[in-house]
Amino acid sequence: xxxxxxxxxxxxxxxxxxxxxxxxxxxxxxxxxxxxxxxxxxxxxxxxxxxxxxxxxxxxxxxxxxxxxxxxxxxxxxxxxxxxxxxxxxxxxxxxxxxxxxxxxxxxxxxxxxxxxxxxxxxxxxxxxxxxxxxxxxxxxxxxxxxxxxxxxxxxxxxxxxxxxxxxxxxxxxxxxxxxxxxxxxxxxxxxxxxxxxxxxxxxxxxxxxxxxxxxxxxxxxxxxxxxxxxxxxxxxxxxxxxxxxxxxxxxxxxxxxxxx
Amino acid sequence: xxxxxxxxxxxxxxxxxxxxxxxxxxxxxxxxxxxxxxxxxxxxxxxxxxxxxxxxxxxxxxxxxxxxxxxxxxxxxxxxxxxxxxxxxxxxxxxxxxxxxxxxxxxxxxxxxxxxxxxxxxxxxxxxxxxxxxxxxxxxxxxxxxxxxxxxxxxxxxxxxxxxxxxxxxxxxxxxxxxxxxxxxxxxxxxxxxxxxxxxxxxxxxxxxxxxxxxxxxxxxxxxxxxxxxxxxxxxxxxxxxxxxxxxxxxxxxxxxxxxx
Numbered sequence: 001x002x003x004x005x006x007x008x009x010x011x012x013x014x015x016x017x018x019x020x021x022x023x024x025x026x027x028x029x030x031x032x033x034x035x036x037x038x039x040x041x042x043x044x045x046x047x048x049x050x051x052x053x054x055x056x057x058x059x060x061x062x063x064x065x066x067x068x069x070x071x072x073x074x075x076x077x078x079x080x081x082x083x084x085x086x087x088x089x090x091x092x093x094x095x096x097x098x099x100x101x102x103x104x105x106x107x108x109x110x111x112x113x114x115x116x117x118x119x120x121x122x123x124x125x126x127x128x129x130x131x132x133x134x135x136x137x138x139x140x141x142x143x144x145x146x147x148x149x150x151x152x153x154x155x156x157x158x159x160x161x162x163x164x165x166x167x168x169x170x171x172x173x174x175x176x177x178x179x180x181x182x183x184x185x186x187x188x189x190x191x192x193x194x195x196x197x198x199x200x201x202x203x204x205x206x207x208x209x210x211x212x213x214x215x216x217x218x219x220x221x222x223x224x225x226x227x228x229x230x231x232x233x234x235x236x237x238x239x240x241x242x243x244x245x246x247x248x249x250x251x252x253x254x255x256x257x258x259x260x261x
Numbered sequence: 262x263x264x265x266x267x268x269x270x271x272x273x274x275x276x277x278x279x280x281x282x283x284x285x286x287x288x289x290x291x292x293x294x295x296x297x298x299x300x301x302x303x304x305x306x307x308x309x310x311x312x313x314x315x316x317x318x319x320x321x322x323x324x325x326x327x328x329x330x331x332x333x334x335x336x337x338x339x340x341x342x343x344x345x346x347x348x349x350x351x352x353x354x355x356x357x358x359x360x361x362x363x364x365x366x367x368x369x370x371x372x373x374x375x376x377x378x379x380x381x382x383x384x385x386x387x388x389x390x391x392x393x394x395x396x397x398x399x400x401x402x403x404x405x406x407x408x409x410x411x412x413x414x415x416x417x418x419x420x421x422x423x424x425x426x427x428x429x430x431x432x433x434x435x436x437x438x439x440x441x442x443x444x445x446x447x448x449x450x451x452x453x454x455x456x457x458x459x460x461x462x463x464x465x466x467x468x469x470x471x472x473x474x475x476x477x478x479x480x481x482x483x484x485x486x487x488x489x490x491x492x493x494x495x496x497x498x499x500x501x502x503x504x505x506x507x508x509x510x511x512x513x514x515x516x517x518x519x520x521x522x
Contacts, residue, residue: 048336052312071341075309078359079340080332083409083417087363091415097365098339102348103358104402135400139393141365148344154352156344 004033005137005176009165013185014244015042015081024183025085027247029094034137034176037096038145038165039085045069045076061220065120065158074100074156077146086144097141101125101149102156104132107164109149109157123149123157125164128171166227166236173235180236182224183244188258189225191216200258205229228260237261265294266398266437270426274446275505276303276342285444286346288508290355295398295437298357299406299426300346306330306337322481326381326419335361335417338407347405358402362386362410363417365393368425370410370418384410384418386425389432427488427497434496441497443485444505449519450486452477461519466490489521498522 008028014020028037046056049072057064065073082098089096101107101123109123136143145168147161162182169180188199191211200207208225211217217225228239240250242257249256269289275281289298307317310333318325326334343359350357362368362384370384397404406429408422423443430441449460452472461468469486472478478486489500501511503518510517 048313051314052309074344075336075340077340078344079336079338083335083339083361083363083411086361087411087417088415090363090366090411091413095365098359098361098363100344100347100359102344102351104356105351132400132402139396139400150344150348150351152352154349156348 002175002177005035005172005178006031006033006181007036007038007165007169007172007178008181008183008247009038009161010040010244011161011182011184012040012042014183015040016044017185020185020244021085022088024244024247025088026092027251029089029092030248031251034142036133036143036145036168036172037085038161038168039077039081039147040161041073041077041147042081044080045073048072048076059117059119062119062122062160063158064118065122067121070121070156070158073158074148078148078156082144082146089142089144095141096144097136098144098146100146100156101159101164105129105150106132107149107159107167109151109159111151111155111157121155121157123151123159125149125159125167128167130171130175133168133172134175160223162224162227166231169231169236170234173237178236180228180231180239181247181250182228182239182241183247184241185243187243187246188241188256189217189221193218201255203258203260225260232260263436263438266296266433266439267292267294267442268297268299268426268430268433268439269442269444269508270299270422271301271505272422272443272445273301273303275444276301277305278446281446281505282346283349285505285508286349287353288512290350290353291509292512295403297394297404297406297429297433298346299422299429300338300342300408301422302334302338302408303342305341306334309333309337320378320380323380323383323421324419325379326383328382331382331417331419334419335409339409339417343405343407350403350405356402357405358397359405359407361407361417362420362425366390366411367393368410368420368428370412370420372412372416372418382416382418384412384420386410386420386428389428391432391436394429394433395436421484423485423488427492430492430497431495434498439497441489441492441500442508442511443489443500443502444508445502446504448504448507449502449517450478450482454479462516464519464521486521493521
């Protein structure tokens with residue numbers, strides 16, 4: 001039987017809320033099984049870019065990353081956010097090691113084709129070195145990934161954190177029984193986005209398609225759920241979408257968030 | 262017999278010179294024995310701090326690191342510089358992994374006492390986890406350290422790169438026959454700082470003391486050489502101080518720079 005592994009992604013809204021981040025990290029450090037954290041970016045990169053006189057251009061909620069913006073996200077995601085999370089986890093007795101896809105060539109990406117939209121220095125993941133991640137886990141280390149990869153030419157690439165978490169979970173599912181958890185600022189997938197109590201406990205693909213058609217599921221939830229179903233299709237045991245403050249409930253095997261299997 | 266290990270430190274002046282950095286990284290990636298890189302900071306942190314409206318305060322050539330400056334060095338040293346070096350090394354078939362002392366609790370430091378000078382968030386190294394570094398080397402990884410550590414409370418700390426390289430080399434010398442190399446923008450320790458041909462081939466402690474007294478060795482070379490002699494005293498096999506462009510000569514076992522044994 002495969003050993004259990006949990007891959008947890010926290011979104012930018014959690015990063016931007018130090019109190020919530022702290023609650024989350026304390027719970028995360030208590031997980032006994034091998035674990036991996038993938039964090040998003042948050043607003044800090046945009047704020048620092050503004051102070052440096054750079055303009056942030058978005059296309060359908062995704063950042064366009066020119067070279068100066070690539071430098072900002074490399075330093076903010078890979079340095080400021082990643083290393084502070086790592087230092088806090090180690091202070092909580094979790095031997096966290098901060099990584100980007102560039103480290104050890106652990107995630108190889110390709111710069112996205114400039115057609116139809118030129119997103120700039122944005123990476124699409126081609127390969128995850130699951131053997132290297134496994135050897136880090138075997139050394140009792142907890143990998144903490146910033147949403148950055150590199151191509152084989154040595155260029156850093158900005159990478160979507162949800163997709164990166166999914167790609168890591170899929171690659172690891174060949175070795176471990178892998179659960180993927182998306183932690184964010186809502187209680188789960190909601191049938192009514194204004195009602196935090198309208199959480200769907202279990203979501204299957206056909207219901208997802210119907211909820212999308214009815215407009216109940218929209219905007220940022222769509223790529224997140226597409227990622228989730230892709231992960232299941234590609235071998236991940238289960239995906240959960242829940243509030244970052246409720247990670248402790250998962251550890252205690254209590255019901256929380258939406259489960260996709 | 263112990264296996265050979267080389268710990269190489271590159272200074273900020275090398276970081277600030279992309280062409281020289283590239284020559285250095287290409288040579289570094291060709292070293293066959295286990296190897297570790299420690300890099301300094303360079304001027305980029307100061308430039309970014311200025312753009313962000315922060316003032317850089319120095320005391321005898323050492324930066325005073327208040328909290329906003331700590332955030333800048335964490336992102337610039339730990340993110341921008343470290344990850345770009347790592348991506349370039351991986352593109353040269355060297356499986357580099359970027360680290361700070363915070364990662365895996367690999368270097369534990371203590372915030373420096375605020376008396377007589379309050380340097381702010383500056384770390385003095387207390388402990389290096391040589392077993393963890395050895396397990397990374399055994400996984401065929403090349404650790405690349407940014408000049409940052411953390412304390413046990415989870416606070417990041419700005420750390421002198423020369424001292425960090427020395428502490429790593431000393432810790433590793435219990436396991437490996439360790440050579441420490443300081444690469445910078447001069448040909449070695451010079452008897453006349455204006456003459457790049459006045460390199461001292463071999464420097465012993467008594468000669469160093471005399472050259473210091475005569476004023477031939479001064480300023481930044483003094484802490485560098487103090488570090489070098491401390492490393493030898495504490496078990497490092499040899500220390501070399503040479504130009505970053507000449508790293509290839511070391512690999513080819515040719516004479517370059519100043520050797521301290």
